Amino acid sequence: MTDTTTAPHPTRVPTPRATPARRASGWLSAHPRFRLAFLLSAPLFWLGVVYIVALVLLLVTAFWKVDTFTGEIITEWTFDNIVTVLTGALYQTVTLRTVGVALLVTVIDVAIALPIAFYMAKVATPRAQRFLVIAILMPLWASYLVKAYAWRSVLSQEGILEWLLTPFGLHTPGYGLTATVITLSYLWLPYVILPIYAGLERVPDSLLEASADLGGKTWxxxxxxxxxxxxxxxxxxxIFSFSLSLGDYITVNIVGGANQMLGNLVYTNVGAANNLPLAAAIALIPIVIIFGYLALVRRTGALNNL
Incomplete structure (x- = not known):
C-alpha cells in the first residue's frame, strides 16, 4: 500500500536585508586591519588632542610674555623666558636637585623591586604569587594625598618613626629632601615592581637550571x-619612577620642607605669580629631560623587546 501523505513544506527563512550597517560589518570582518584601525581611531584621536596638542600649546606659550602692569598674556614671540630659565641660577639649582632626586628614587626602587619581583616570578608558589600581586596593587587603591600625608605623620618629630628610633639614640630626618626621596620611593615602587615581575616571569626556568648544571653560582x-x-x-x-618623580610637586609641598623642585616652580608661576609663559618655559625642562632619557634608552636597544 502506497503512502500518499506528503511531507510538510519547509519554511523558508527570509534572507536578511543588506542594510548599509550589515555591509559595513561584513567588510570590516573581512579586513581585520581596518577593523583594528577603526577601533583605535577614537582613543588615538583623544590622545592626540589631549597630549600632543597640549604639548604644542605649552611650547608656544613659552615664547609669549606677560604684561607687568596688567598681568595679561601678550602673544608676541620672545626668547626671554627660555633665556631666563637657562641662565638663572635658581632654575639651574632646582633642575639639578630635581634630577638628583629622580635618579635616587629610581635607584632605590630598582634595588627594592628586583628581589621582590624575582621571588614572585621564580620562587613563590602560584597562590603566593597572586597574594603578592594583590598586596602590591593595594596601595594603588589608596589616595595619593592620603599616602603622602601618612608619610608626613611618620617622619614628623612626634611620629612613630621618632618613637622607634629614640631608644637607640637616633632621630628622624624630618622634612626635607630625605623625606621627599623616601615618600616618592614608596609611591612609585609598585610601578617598578610590576614591569620587572612581568619581565622575569618570561625568563625560562630551563635557563636557570642549565646555569646551575654548568656550575653557575647564584650571583x-x-x-x-x-x-x-x-x-x-x-x-x-x-621610566615610570624617573618620569613621575621628575614632575612631582605635591609630595615636595607636603614633606619636602623649604626645598623646591621643577614642579613647584611651575605651580608657583601658574598660581601665585600668574606668569603662565614662564611656567611653560620651566615645564619644558622635565619634558626635554625625559625625552632625552627615552632617546638614550632606545639607543641601548633596551626597549626593543618590551
Missing part, C-alpha cells in the same frame, strides 16, 4: 642570565 646566574634578560623590564620600571 653568577643572576648577573649573567637573569639580569640581561630582565634588562628591558628594568628599564621600563625606571
Amino acid at each position: 653568577r646566574t643572576l648577573a649573567s642570565v637573569v639580569l640581561p634578560l630582565a634588562f628591558p623590564a628594568i628599564i621600563a620600571g625606571t
Whole structure:
C-alpha cells in the first residue's frame, strides 16, 4: 500500500536585508586591519588632542610674555623666558636637585623591586604569587594625598618613626629632601615592581637550571642570565619612577620642607605669580629631560623587546 501523505513544506527563512550597517560589518570582518584601525581611531584621536596638542600649546606659550602692569598674556614671540630659565641660577639649582632626586628614587626602587619581583616570578608558589600581586596593587587603591600625608605623620618629630628610633639614640630626618626621596620611593615602587615581575616571569626556568648544571653560582646566574634578560623590564620600571618623580610637586609641598623642585616652580608661576609663559618655559625642562632619557634608552636597544 502506497503512502500518499506528503511531507510538510519547509519554511523558508527570509534572507536578511543588506542594510548599509550589515555591509559595513561584513567588510570590516573581512579586513581585520581596518577593523583594528577603526577601533583605535577614537582613543588615538583623544590622545592626540589631549597630549600632543597640549604639548604644542605649552611650547608656544613659552615664547609669549606677560604684561607687568596688567598681568595679561601678550602673544608676541620672545626668547626671554627660555633665556631666563637657562641662565638663572635658581632654575639651574632646582633642575639639578630635581634630577638628583629622580635618579635616587629610581635607584632605590630598582634595588627594592628586583628581589621582590624575582621571588614572585621564580620562587613563590602560584597562590603566593597572586597574594603578592594583590598586596602590591593595594596601595594603588589608596589616595595619593592620603599616602603622602601618612608619610608626613611618620617622619614628623612626634611620629612613630621618632618613637622607634629614640631608644637607640637616633632621630628622624624630618622634612626635607630625605623625606621627599623616601615618600616618592614608596609611591612609585609598585610601578617598578610590576614591569620587572612581568619581565622575569618570561625568563625560562630551563635557563636557570642549565646555569646551575654548568656550575653557575647564584650571583653568577643572576648577573649573567637573569639580569640581561630582565634588562628591558628594568628599564621600563625606571621610566615610570624617573618620569613621575621628575614632575612631582605635591609630595615636595607636603614633606619636602623649604626645598623646591621643577614642579613647584611651575605651580608657583601658574598660581601665585600668574606668569603662565614662564611656567611653560620651566615645564619644558622635565619634558626635554625625559625625552632625552627615552632617546638614550632606545639607543641601548633596551626597549626593543618590551
